[in-house]
Amino acid sequence: EVQLVQSGAEVKKPGESLKISCKGSGYSFTRYWIGWVRQMPGKGLEWMGIIYPGDSDIRYSPSFQGQVTISADKSISTAYLQWSSLKASDTAMYYCARRCSCGSGTSFDYWGQGTLVTVSS
Amino acid sequence: QSALTQPASVSGSPGQSITISCTETSSDVGGYNYVSWYQQHPGKAPKLMIYDVSNRPSGVSNRFSGSKSGNTASLTISGLQAEDEADYYCSSYTSSSTLNYVFGTGTKVTVL
Numbered sequence: 375e376v377q378l379v380q381s382g383a384e385v386k387k388p389g390e391s392l393k394i395s396c397k398g399s400g401y402s403f404t405r406y407w408i409g410w411v412r413q414m415p416g417k418g419l420e421w422m423g424i425i426y427p428g429d430s431d432i433r434y435s436p437s438f439q440g441q442v443t444i445s446a447d448k449s450i451s452t453a454y455l456q457w458s459s460l461k462a463s464d465t466a467m468y469y470c471a472r473r474c475s476c477g478s479g480t481s482f483d484y485w486g487q488g489t490l491v492t493v494s495s
Numbered sequence: 496q497s498a499l500t501q502p503a504s505v506s507g508s509p510g511q512s513i514t515i516s517c518t519e520t521s522s523d524v525g526g527y528n529y530v531s532w533y534q535q536h537p538g539k540a541p542k543l544m545i546y547d548v549s550n551r552p553s554g555v556s557n558r559f560s561g562s563k564s565g566n567t568a569s570l571t572i573s574g575l576q577a578e579d580e581a582d583y584y585c586s587s588y589t590s591s592s593t594l595n596y597v598f599g600t601g602t603k604v605t606v607l
Contacts, residue, residue, distance in 0.1 A: 409596065411541075411598075418582075418584065418598060418599075418600055418601040419533070419535075419541065419584050419586075419598045419601070420598060421586075421595070421596040421597060421598060424595055424596070433595045435595075435596075469540055469541070471541075474543070474546065474552075476546050476547075476550070476552060477546050477547040477550055478529050478546075478547050478588075480529040480531070480546070480547070480588035480596075481529075481531040481543055481546035481547070481586075482531075482543060483543045483546075483552060485540040485541055485542070486540065487540055488540055
């Protein structure tokens with residue numbers, strides 16, 4: 375069974391750093407792109423970027439380029455999303471999702487349960 | 496700002512059909528041929544409902560169908576059921592080296 379399991383909720387202060395994770399299981403982790411999606415409280419979905427764990431090819435949405443870092447450790451089938459200096463505006467739910475092999479392969483068929491990040495002084 | 500515009504809300508009675516539109520508003524979204532639709536219930540992760548404009552993943556009810564005409568994609572839910580009440584997002588893919596994906600603005604579906 376394909377699963378993406380994300381790390382637990384975080385409460386941080388502005389200026390702190392953070393790295394959240396997304397562990398894949400039940401499939402060949404290196405062969406599927408993993409995307410990250412932000413959902414601010416009461417708002418819609420926003421693509422942040424995607425990574426191919428096989429060779430760490432990364433594409434960032436222009437809105438998030440320079441704001442976050444996406445990475446992966448294929449030895450432990452885990453993708454990461456990290457911040458060097460959090461802001462209150464980073465408060466949101468963050469989802470990881472696996473790009474599917476269906477059709478053109480441009481959709482995301484499996485999603486993590488989400489990681490809630492709260493940034494408050 | 497999103498390059499895909501959806502109506503904020505759509506409602507219907509049980510058993511009726513409703514259609515949600517998704518209109519490309521920016522030329523940055525490339526060919527707009529790879530459209531997906533996602534359903535999101537409150538407090539839950541999104542779920543893929545339609546891929547490549549009109550294809551249903553295994554396990555998705557055939558009450559959900561997708562289509563595209565010009566710069567507008569559509570999701571139709573037929574035989575509306577209470578469990579269909581959720582937020583729906585379209586998403587498009589572009590093969591540019593920077594912006595790969597974009598979501599629509601989202602539509603709240605209410606079953607009356």
